[in-house]
Amino acid sequence: MDHETIAGTRGDLAALFDPRSVAIVGASDDTSKWGNALAQRALAAPGPRPVHLVNWRGGSVLGRPALRSLAELGADGEVDLVALCVPVAGFLDAVDDALAAGARALVAITAGLAELGPEGARVQHEAVARVRAAGAVMVGPNCLGIHDSTTALHLSSETLAPGHVAVLSQSGNVVIDLDDLMRQAGLGISRFVSLGNQADLTVVDLMGACVAHEPTRAVAVYAEDVVDGRGFVTAARELDAAGKPVVLLAPGRTDAATRGAASHTGSLTSATRVVDAVCAAGGIHRVDSPVQMVDVLAVLDGPRRGAGPKVAVVTDGGGHGAIAADALGAAGLHVPLLSPVLGEQLIGALWAQSTASNPVDLAGFGERDLFSYGRAIGALLDSDEVDAVLLTGTFGVYSGLGTRLAAPELASAHDITARVLGQDKPFVMHSVYAGSPPAGVLRDAGIPVHRDAGRAARALAATCGQLAASRFDDLAMPLPVAALTSTGYPEVRAVLAAAGVPFPTAAVVHDEDGLRAALSAGAPAYPVVLKAMGLLHKSDAGGVVLGLRDEVSAVAAYRELVLRLAPPAVSVEQMVNTAAGVEIIVGSRDDPRFGPVLMVGLGGVFTEVTDDVAFALGPVSPRTATELLLSLRGAALLTGARGRDPVDLDALATVVARVSCVAAEHPELAELEVNPLLATADGVVGLDARAITR
């Protein structure tokens, strides 16, 4: 995380996004080269910004005289931004020339650096050092360029539709995909930066540069590696606070996707559930495809009050209402039964055949009175009973039939649009006639219109669901304390106990005399447990003997344990009855990108049946720990189910938070785990603990 120290200091990237002039080093007439594509696009860009073409052969490029080197520019030809399209062999020299010519920003297209191996990484590292020493910044290397439609800076190979979404991407093809989909959805791109190897400027710096960028209303990130995980969360929060949602496409839910990303950019991919935890912490909308990304951006571009999973479905009949309700359910949203009061109000706006239970089915009344759509939608948007409205079916059908209903249908579309824009809840339409003029009225007003109800439902879910899950612990990392001298069980247990994690009375003994002494002192009291030290997984290795009720059996068990496993020491501990409580796993793992990540889950026999775990960036507050615990599918075990006593949830959450703090204070630990942590109505107690250093 060597970028952490400089994150946030590069908010003003004017030389990058709005340079007074640009130069393309490696400009070429050869259409198979990037130096050709960038030069063509830069020359075609509107506006008076000077463009200098540099080619070591000199002569002309694209019909304009080319410089042999930037040095030829002279004192009055100062360039702010230099794009480097040179072979890797000439990369460092080109960096030097650009810095010597006064460049304050570099866009390094050159490939063959860190993504190919150690030698490339060395050259890349050297380039970054020189750039930073000169007080400049660099995008890339191994990137595809930069584009800012708000300053007419066109330095990428694609022609991008202008708009309000900043796109930061590690994939050029994904940007082509997004641009095409955004055009269809009436959206466009304010800025595009191809991130490449993120050697100097990372996605975090570039997100930071969007906070104050007025024309940018949302930020779309395709990242296989966010480099500085904590900075990423902070930047996302700053954007969110500025009213600019962040939408993240980060493949890696499957091993195959991780392989794909690794082969593509050599990126270090975090576990997908860690990324989910990051999104929860940063208020980020995570999506799984370019299609979903644009669908979500379209919803976020419209009215949106924010959190809330309750959706009303309006349909003009047929099975579309039921199908949409299932689609919303599959996306994790709710289609609640409406109150009788609201139902009567709706029926009053419709006719007797209509149903108002949700789905609200006009049942043919739309044909009688096309403004019934608007009335029903308006009543639902005005009501507190739902958070969003989905219209599904065949709205727009009459415009194609050329009947007398075409004109009122178009007027109805304007009526719906006015009602939607006059309030603050999300509204999405699905129609078989998504391409019809009435649908066009909605789309032109920025209302999402889909041909597939599933897409409409998933887009709503990604906007409603995610916000509700946001967790806003401050995530400040504590100062490191003295590193553990050993990760032996007694030491790990001791540091946790000192932090307030309760453990049963125990003594570490090295021989039979020691065992007898501890037992006769009554510390621990019977029944006791023996644990062989020096084994990472004591239970699995048969290193734990339970239920010893007197000295004779304890000594016999001790002898057997020593004979079988020859442990360096044995811990003798007071036995706890696990049947009376719920076994929990609490662990923290140091993620290479995001630092300590906390996991809580159901332990014991449940781990075999259900992968019921939850993650959050650590350290967490007891409040977040409570939220995590209650988010488990088996939370009923904690809150009291089937006449069972509820566990002491406050005590449990406090201990979970403490474990996450200990992990954060010990950066030398790769993993720290208390498992099982027994939770009962009377409190919690750790029954085992382990740690692994990096």
Next chain:
Amino acid sequence: MDHETIAGTRGDLAALFDPRSVAIVGASDDTSKWGNALAQRALAAPGPRPVHLVNWRGGSVLGRPALRSLAELGADGEVDLVALCVPVAGFLDAVDDALAAGARALVAITAGLAELGPEGARVQHEAVARVRAAGAVMVGPNCLGIHDSTTALHLSSETLAPGHVAVLSQSGNVVIDLDDLMRQAGLGISRFVSLGNQADLTVVDLMGACVAHEPTRAVAVYAEDVVDGRGFVTAARELDAAGKPVVLLAPGRTDAATRGAASHTGSLTSATRVVDAVCAAGGIHRVDSPVQMVDVLAVLDGPRRGAGPKVAVVTDGGGHGAIAADALGAAGLHVPLLSPVLGEQLIGALWAQSTASNPVDLAGFGERDLFSYGRAIGALLDSDEVDAVLLTGTFGVYSGLGTRLAAPELASAHDITARVLGQDKPFVMHSVYAGSPPAGVLRDAGIPVHRDAGRAARALAATCGQLAASRFDDLAMPLPVAALTSTGYPEVRAVLAAAGVPFPTAAVVHDEDGLRAALSAGAPAYPVVLKAMGLLHKSDAGGVVLGLRDEVSAVAAYRELVLRLAPPAVSVEQMVNTAAGVEIIVGSRDDPRFGPVLMVGLGGVFTEVTDDVAFALGPVSPRTATELLLSLRGAALLTGARGRDPVDLDALATVVARVSCVAAEHPELAELEVNPLLATADGVVGLDARAITR
């Protein structure tokens, strides 16, 4: 299930699908009436089939003379098929007239019958009786018509694209939706029947009529109610055996969808997991939306070897490979690592920068050699390591750029097409350029092409996954045995025990003397359990006392139980140690449409944590019971996890099958349940049982 007796006897519906002549009763010049739309479409249909228009006013309709009644036709004007578009008040008379005129098939558009209430149901019932007495058949009432593109029978309001898919639907709007989507996918409709109230002909009869219908290659069903559940499964199996896949869109995964369907057609919706079990039993592909239905039909229309979840992803670079891998994973498919041998073969066909781990990333080589796409795809289709191939990315990009690569790209599309059609595995393409000429080459050849990789993945999953899950028990219902005289615990237990379900030794006692006698006879032996009779949920009501080790404690517990609950009797039973085994729930519920449906799941404490249950149509064989048990997420508990002994799975499966058989033999039971059924390494034993009559 009053249709069961006639299912299968109506396979030849020639008068319905290929009538010698048709009549439309209620034909009208009023464009707001169905009698206008049907008459227009019937008159516009190609071919020589006579069309008779009937309107009680006589005169002319659509410029042609109209009959006042069918009786005017006379002896030589015999009509095979009559469409009834009359108000409900004239419905029965119109039925009589049609039958008197010799009609052998009726299509009843008339609405306002059973879907509105008991009086309508009475009229509908009477109509069916008259139709059947005359040896005729009826579609509807409350339907939207019928269409057969293979016989030029156009008797619905929509103009449908001809093709090879039979569409049977309870929603007209869904058919409009499907028709539009099928056109986009290059598919079309062989037959469409609007099912309406299914008063006479049901979806089952109409599926049966497609088995031998040569032009129909697949059957798409939108049903909110299949009326005859067992017949539905049988018909689906017959179609499957004839090589005609059945794709089912049946909303109802959520309560809201069930409400929507109920308000739409008044249908009786089965629980969604029952429908899933039906699909498994019938080899039916279940989908959730019209979009997915057409996507799946498109995959099924191409080469398909059948079962298999392993998919190779081929991409031309960028993040599309990783995104597609995640999409396939989300859809339940696998993207396996390829063998080194296959990897070398692929790299040999590509270049050194390419990766062949899966995703297979051409990494720019596609631009060098456009035929590398075909070579890579061909090698994967030929290999045994994958069951299907997905191409994702930007194939087709060059055709739009007008460069020298446009021609080879088009040739490459033909190369890919030839390779795909020359074998039997599914192949699907996603491309940003799904509308390009090269993509068109594939689409014209019937290869699915998508703009959204998620759709491509879900379509593959619905075809690959579902077949693998098919269960082919014969589902024959046993003859009913003598009905239970009582559903008291001892009687239910006795009938199960007689069928071979083991229970602990027990005695039913009515007083202290009886208790003492049973205990002193040693039947049961100590420790014993007391259970108060007459309570459906004994444990929840505190009617069970465990762990009584001698007569004194047993008698004391008996007195307390009698004092507190005053049960009619008490069962004293040998206690079983549940800690040594796994608690299972086995139940059967009589579904109103599908008959006995078996459920198995994890019981005890797991029911609070995980809804881990599996369903199948009963009665099941021990083989299917084993499959169900092993399909549980917590199956590891049964097969031995963490050093625990595996349970006797054969014994468990046998008992599960026996419970399903007892339920099937007792049609008077609405529910039958053994819970818990304790499974150990040594066998199984039922610890409680209950039944509910209808």
